[in-house]
Amino acid sequence: MPIDATAERLARFLSEQKYVEVYGHRDADGVTAASLVCHALWRRGIGFRLRIVDGTPGPAGLGAENPALLCDLGAGLTDLPENVAVIDHHAPVADGEGVVMNPHAAGYDGERVLSAAALAFGVAGRLADCRDLAGLAAAGVTGDGQAFEAENAEILNEGIANGVLEIERGIALPGGSIVEQLELATDPFLPGISGNAERVRELLRASMTDGGPAIDLLLSLAVLEAAGEAAPGALERIWGDRVLCPREAVGDVRSLAAVVDACAKDGRGGLAASVCLRSPVATREAVEVASSHRRCVIEAIAAAIPLEEAAVAVRIQDSRLAGDVATALAGPLGRPVMVAAPSGDGFRLSVRGDGSVPLGPLLRQLAAEAGGSGGGHARKAGAIVPCEAFPAIAAAFAEAIGA
Numbered sequence: 001m002p003i004d005a006t007a008e009r010l011a012r013f014l015s016e017q018k019y020v021e022v023y024g025h026r027d028a029d030g031v032t033a034a035s036l037v038c039h040a041l042w043r044r045g046i047g048f049r050l051r052i053v054d055g056t057p058g059p060a061g062l063g064a065e066n067p068a069l070l071c072d073l074g075a076g077l078t079d080l081p082e083n084v085a086v087i088d089h090h091a092p093v094a095d096g097e098g099v100v101m102n103p104h105a106a107g108y109d110g111e112r113v114l115s116a117a118a119l120a121f122g123v124a125g126r127l128a129d130c131r132d133l134a135g136l137a138a139a140g141v142t143g144d145g146q147a148f149e150a151e152n153a154e155i156l157n158e159g160i161a162n163g164v165l166e167i168e169r170g171i172a173l174p175g176g177s178i179v180e181q182l183e184l185a186t187d188p189f190l191p192g193i194s195g196n197a198e199r200v201r202e203l204l205r206a207s208m209t210d211g212g213p214a215i216d217l218l219l220s221l222a223v224l225e226a227a228g229e230a231a232p233g234a235l236e237r238i239w240g241d242r243v244l245c246p247r248e249a250v251g252d253v254r255s256l257a258a259v260v261d262a263c264a265k266d267g268r269g270g271l272a273a274s275v276c277l278r279s280p281v282a283t284r285e286a287v288e289v290a291s292s293h294r295r296c297v298i299e300a301i302a303a304a305i306p307l308e309e310a311a312v313a314v315r316i317q318d319s320r321l322a323g324d325v326a327t328a329l330a331g332p333l334g335r336p337v338m339v340a341a342p343s344g345d346g347f348r349l350s351v352r353g354d355g356s357v358p359l360g361p362l363l364r365q366l367a368a369e370a371g372g373s374g375g376g377h378a379r380k381a382g383a384i385v386p387c388e389a390f391p392a393i394a395a396a397f398a399e400a401i402g403a
Contacts, residue, residue, distance in 0.1 A: 002106055003101070003103060003106040003108070003114070003119075003122075004122070006099070006100075006101045006105075006106070007101060007119070007122040007123050007126055008126060009099055010085055010087070010099045010101050010123050011123050011126035011127050013067075013085055013099050014037070014040075014041065014044075014046065014067075014069065014085070014123070014127060015044065015046070015127060017046055017067045018046065018047060019046070019047040019048065019049075019066050019067070020041060020046060020047070020048045020049075020066065020067050020068065020069055021048070021049055021051070021066050021067065021068040021069070022034050022037060022038055022041075022048050022049065022050045022051070022068075022069050022071065023050075023051050023052075023053050023056075023057060023068065023069070023070050023071065023073060024050065024051070024052050024053070024071045024072060024073070024269075024273070025052075025053065025054075025071065025072035025073045025116070026052050026053060026054050026264040026265060026269050026272075027072070027143065027144075027261050027264055027265065027323075028139060028140060028142075028143025028144065028257040028258075028260045028261035028264070029072050029115045029116045029117050029140040029141075029143050029144040030052070030071055030072030030073065030116060030264070031052055031140075031260050031261075031264050031269065031272045031273055031276060032117040032120075032136045032137065032139050032140035032143070032257075032260060032276055033071040033072050033087060033115075033116035033117040033119070033120035033140055034050055034052070034069075034071040034072075034120070034273065035050070035136060035273050035276030035277055036117060036120040036121055036123075036124045036130065036133055036136050036137060036140075036276075037069060037071065037087075037120050037123060037124055037127075038050050038273075038277070039124060039128075039130060039133055039136075039277070040123070040124035040125075040127035040128045040130050041127065043127070043128035043129070043130070044127050044128050050273055051269070052264055052269025052270065052272060052273060053073070053269070055073070056070065056073045056074050056076075056077065057070075062081060062084045066083075067083040067084070067085075068083070068084045068085070069084075069085045069086075069087065070084070070085070070086045070087070070088065071087050071088070071116050071120060072087070072088055072089070072090075072115075072116035072117075073086070073088060074086040074088050074094050075088040075089075075090035075091060075092060075093060075094055075102060076090075076092055076094065076375070077094040077095075077096065078094065078095055078096060079095075079096045080094050080095065080096025080097060080098035080100065081096065081097060081098055082096075082097035082098055083098065084096075084098040085098050085099040085100070085101070086098065086099070086100045086101065086102070087101045087102075087116055087119050087120050087123065088100075088101075088102055088116060089102060089103050089104070089110030089111070089114055089115050089116050089118075089119065089144075090102075090104075090110060090360075090375075090376070090377070091104045091110065091360070092104075093105045101119050101123070103119070108151065111146075111377045111378055111379070112146060112147075112149075112150075113146060113149065113150045113151045113152050114151050114152065115140050115141050115144040115146050115152075116140065116144075117136065117137045117139070117140020117141060117143075117144070118137055118140065118141055118146075118151070118152055118155055120137070120140075121133065121134070121136070121137035121155060131158070131162045131164060132162075132164055132247055133164075134155055134156075134158060134159030134162065134164045134165055134245070135159070135164060135165060135245025135247055135248040135253060135256065136245075136248065136256075136276055137155045137159075138155055138156060138159065138165060138243055138245060138253045139245070139248070139253045139256040139257040139260065140257070141155065142243070142253050142254055142257045143257035143258075143260065143261050145379075145380075148243075156243065159245075164245070164247060165243055165244065165245055165253075166243070166244040166246070167241050167242070167243055167244070168241070168242050168244060169239075169240070169241060169242070170215075170239070170242045171215070171219070171238060171239060171242075172237060172238065172239060172240040172241065172242055172254065173185050173237075173238060173254070174252075174254045174255040174257070174258035174259075175255060175258075176255065176287070178204070178213065178218070179197075179200055179201075179204070180291070182194075182200045182203070182222060183195065183196065183197050183200045184291060184294040184295065184298070186294050186297045186298060186324055186327070186328045187324070187327050187328060188230070188231065188233075188234035188235070188237050188238070188328075188331060188332055189230075189231065189234065189298075189301065189328035189329070189331070190222065190225075190226040190230060190234065190235075190238075191226050191228070191229035191230055192225045192226055192228075192229070193222055193225055193226055194298050194301075195295065195298035195299070195302070199225070203218060203221045203222060203225070204218065206218075206221055207221060219238060219239055222238065223235050223238070230331070231329070231330065231331020231332065231333070231335055232331055232332070232333045232335070233331055233332035233333045234331050234332055236332070237332055242254065248276075248278065249275050249276075249278050249279065249280060249282075249283040250275065250283060250287070256275070258290060258294075259272075259275060259283075259286050259287055259290040260272045260275055260276060260286075262289065262290035262293035262294060262324075263275070263286050263289050263290060263293075265293065265320050265321075265323065265324065266289055266292075266293050266320060267320065268286075268289055271285060271286050271289065272286065274286070293320075293321075293324075294324075296318065296321055297321050297324045297325055297328065300316045300317070300318060300321045300325050301325055301328055301329065303316065303317075304316050304325065304329075304339070307340075307391065307394050309391040309392075309394055309395045310338070310391075310394035310395050310397065310398040311398065312336045312337055312338055312394075312397070312398050312401070313337075313338040313339075313340065313394035313397070313398070314329070314337070314338070314339055314340070315339075315340045315341065316339060316340070316341045317341060317342070318341055319341035319342060319343040319348040321341070322339045322340070322341045322348050322349070322350040322382075323339075323350040323380075323382065325339045325350070326338070326339040326350040326351060326352045326380070327352060327380070329352070330352035330353070333354060334352055334353050334354035334355060334379050335352070335353075335354075336351075336352070336353045336354070336398075336401045337351065337352050337353075338350070338351045338394055338397050338398075339351075340390055340394070342387075343384060344384075345386075345387070346372065346384050346385055346386050346387055347384070347385055347386075347387055347389075347390045348382065348383075348384055349363070349367075349374070349382055349383045349384075349385060349390070349393070350380070350381075350382045351363060351376075351380065351381050351382065351383075351397065352379065352380050353378075353379055353380075353401055354379065355378040355379045356401075357400055357401045357402075358378040359376060359377065359378060359379060359380060359381035360375050360376040360377055360378060360381045361375075362381070362397070362400055363375060363376060363381040363382065363383045363397075364381075364383075366383070366385075366393045366396055366397065367383035367384070367385050367393070370385050370386060370389035370392070370393055371385075371386055371389070372384050372385035372386060372389065
């Protein structure tokens, strides 16, 4: 079914409800997607409860008492009840009697375009006038690592046309100041600069003029500082287009995505959603939580322990940081890496790569063979596996990607 027709069907399903249980995955795309729908439900006068979760709720809890909507979750579900809907861009595609909106079912590459937030924006606009929420959709697209191309470009173009989004050239890193942008840079990670407050101050002093820092000189100094150890492609991402979203609680898309993502991964899903629902009080706290989270990511990178069995694998202590550490170590071009951290009785694995070997199916297979579970995208994936299986899985991962 064409994606627009599915959006119409899902909007019609939601409009027929008096109350909906809304679940969003605990990352920027999942939280913004769920929040977009909740904005629309509120404007339509439909009751809801929003919960940010780490995984798909069990079958017993879905649709048992109230209709449910899964955002950035549920792609692998089968036998979906008729009162449960799914907005997800991962493969495989859920099936059953419920409504499923997934770009893969319509012939799109859901890893490249149409993130969950982009899909949710289309549904929200069919429930109520949600043109002012283009910033949330753009933050979800950015947070999921997608570019504003093809179908995603429509969100950006329409947002600009409606006066909701703006574009300016500048330092394309999240943060409310130049100091924060450089010192807390994790995606991309800037060796010698990220986490080094004194070095950032030195760079600012060296580039200072009567009118403030000379940005071109500052960036040249930053590039020279980080060039020796930076991941391929990292330095190219320091400067570029910034998408501004002045109607949102955080005024640029990359910073909004970073704040929402960090709070969600830090176990503060409610706080992340409150930012998307435009709470100024919550936003002040969320910015502080996000800054602390990014500092922890930088510290975890410095303390990461390499695994002898596989040069591409490292171990850290905090499972909440695994995905961000993996992203930082992989760099923009997807240098192969596996990051493991203790989680309950097992290990949480986060892997990144360049997509030449699809990581989702690989992690799904390796985890299942070890008695765990896993999956994800071609370039990024994750798994939960028994502790004793980690070294063997890391070695198999390294062999599979030719590292």
